[in-house]
Amino acid sequence: MTILTILVPLYQSFIQLRQEIVTKQQENNITSAVRNIWQKEFSTSNDGEPRSFINQISTRKVNQQLKIQLHIFTSELYAPEEQNYFIELLANQLNKPPELLSLNLIEIPTAQSDILNAIPEEEPPEPIITIAELQSDFLQEVKSSLLNLKLPPPAKLINYEVITSPNNSMAIRIFYLSQREIDKDAQVLLANDIRQRLNYPLTQVSMKRIAENPGNIAFEENSTVLKPQSLETLDKTASILKGQPALNLKIIANQKPEEATDTNKARAKVIKDYLELKWQINKKRIIPDIGKESQTNAILTVSSEQRTVSS
The missing domain is CATH 3.30.1330.60 (OmpA-like domain)
Known part of the structure; x- marks a missing residue:
């Protein structure tokens, strides 16, 4: 498994890595769909003999348009109708309108016997860290950053909540046990200490008191x-x-x-x-x-x- 290291500033790296993971997962899904459809519908001729194999797949998104480029070795060139049929199948698999997909098919003519001998073994996509794993790593980093966080007496730190949102903001809520509120000046100092520990000055910090005598x-x-x-x-x-x-x-x-x-x-x-x-x-x-x-x-x-x- 590829291990991604969370670097400082902590939360900015978390957001960046999360987006990279989402993008990589989307790319893997598209590549897998392309290979499966091609292997099932286009890799053999009508008589069942090998016709082509994919040498390289590249995809990129321009605005809403998904552009797919395929390098293939083939013993028989593919007609426009066949290429359009491939787009229809892929669009259905990806749940997208066909007009939002385009195919650039680069065909390298090859003898059928060469295709039979040269078909490569399909390599599984490289495993990538999941969002859940990244979230776990991120929370562990937060835990390490807040280690030995001291509250002014008589307040005792009980727990904290980390709240993330799609707009790249992060909030931390501190739960503490005390018979009285932490005074405002101390709250400001504590919040600044937390932001400094996380190396993320935009962190929103709030504090929730739990009364010792409810x-x-x-x-x-x-x-x-x-x-x-x-x-x-x-x-x-x-x-x-x-x-x-x-x-x-x-x-x-x-x-x-x-x-x-x-x-x-x-x-x-x-x-x-x-x-x-x-x-x-x-x-x-x-x-x-x-x-x-x-x-x-x-x-x-x-x-x-x-x-x-x-x-």
Whole structure:
């Protein structure tokens, strides 16, 4: 496989290589169609004897017109009607109007016996890197460039999104965990640092804060039933967990002294079950814990670290 190296500036090279791959794939498709049609319909005469073989194929696109040039060795020249028929078959194969294709057929007269002895073995097209492989390489380069990226405390970097678009623009969204927003001046400095690391000054940088405490779940006294407002809070929290696999959730369930024994444990369990059953959150990411406050609630805490359940 041909390996294409992503050079700096990183994103400009990615766009250029992506276009080269698309162009190469299109050329391979056209060349393959030309060879297949010629081999099936034109390489032999009516009596089944070898008539011609392709020595060279070249294609180029001028505006909307696809120009095909074929060098062939042949024992019998091809009539205009045959050449037009080739164009019709190729246009149908490529799903293009025949008027947008033109053929320049260069015929080298050769004895039939020479053709039989000289037919070359068809070489498969050289494999090229795919768009998916290029995308993977590009994202790996971005990951390396953003390695050890530091955010101002108490913010913790959780994840980032890389967004590319056909108009050659690139955007990066930083997800961070914090109880407060990173101030504007620090955001500007951080964005400039990211652009410098990527060597692409036009990168659009945005930042999305994830609150460490997404909300508290309130219960009626002596109850473990989730209220509509609590369900809304849990749904929002679950959406965060689904989008950010590195995060875990700690549930600190409380109860008042006069409530039944283990009401707090039951409250933690009903929250845990809701997230597991409705949202398919892995149980290893949900950590129920017993609180010490005299409250009829459960406190939700999002963290990037696995926490130990207290006894």
